[in-house]
Amino acid sequence: MCFxxxxxxxxxxxxxxxxxxxxxKVKHRRELLFASLPALFAIHQFIEGFVWLGLDGRLSxxxxxxxxxxxxxxxxxLLPFLLPLGVLLFEPNGSxxxxxxxxxxIGGATGLxxxxxxxxxxxxxxxRQNSIVYTNPGTAHMVIAIxxxxxxxxxxxxxxxxxxxxxGAANLAILLVVAAVKQYAVTSVWCAYAxxxxxxxxxxxxxxxxxxxxxYALSS
Numbered sequence: 001m002c003f004x005x006x007x008x009x010x011x012x013x014x015x016x017x018x019x020x021x022x023x024x025k026v027k028h029r030r031e032l033l034f035a036s037l038p039a040l041f042a043i044h045q046f047i048e049g050f051v052w053l054g055l056d057g058r059l060s061x062x063x064x065x066x067x068x069x070x071x072x073x074x075x076x077x078l079l080p081f082l083l084p085l086g087v088l089l090f091e092p093n094g095s096x097x098x099x100x101x102x103x104x105x106i107g108g109a110t111g112l113x114x115x116x117x118x119x120x121x122x123x124x125x126x127x128r129q130n131s132i133v134y135t136n137p138g139t140a141h142m143v144i145a146i147x148x149x150x151x152x153x154x155x156x157x158x159x160x161x162x163x164x165x166x167x168g169a170a171n172l173a174i175l176l177v178v179a180a181v182k183q184y185a186v187t188s189v190w191c192a193y194a195x196x197x198x199x200x201x202x203x204x205x206x207x208x209x210x211x212x213x214x215x216y217a218l219s220s
Contacts, residue, residue, distance in 0.1 A: 107151030163204035
């Protein structure tokens with residue numbers, strides 16, 4: 001996570017197990033993407049374990065770069081689109097799904113720009129105070145950061161599902177704390193704690209299995 005390769009690999013294993021349990025609670029295809037978040041975070045943390053190994057000199061620079069690029073691809077390029085899309089699909093009716101469209105558009109546009117920046121500008125990856133720092137001159141802008149937060153956290157706050165709002169609040173609180181304490185490593189540290197917060201997703205799917213699927217199942 002933000003300490004060592006071992007922490008990433010152990011955390012990934014735990015999250016992977018929780019992710020599998022979450023997916024077994026899915027009752028409808030619209031729930032699948034959002035229910036996949038813990039498993040996706042597990043894969044993400046697993047990838048960063050190899051970044052740690054590379055930075056520790058146990059893997060070649062090429063492999064280290066490729067693993068870092070894969071980590072950034074999900075954290076910055078895909079997550080701002082996938083998260084609001086997962087919320088949109090999960091919402092129980094048309095009106096609540098309509099509220100998610102602006103977040104999906106913002107997330108899609110932000111993700112496309114970040115993907116372009118990651119492909120255009122060089123990304124630096126290094127260790128600082130027991131955390132991995134990922135820096136790219138094309139993405140290190142306040143406007144991009146704000147749009148990213150709106151897409152990833154804002155969509156959750158406007159959900160009709162209370163647990164999604166809790167998940168959004170947890171992620172936003174973690175993000176603000178990390179930005180204040182370890183701004184230089186916000187990508188790595190926030191993703192690690194967001195992965196831990198995804199346990200909220202498991203708890204929701206576990207507790208709500210008796211009254212899901214939601215009303216969308218009646219019209220699809």
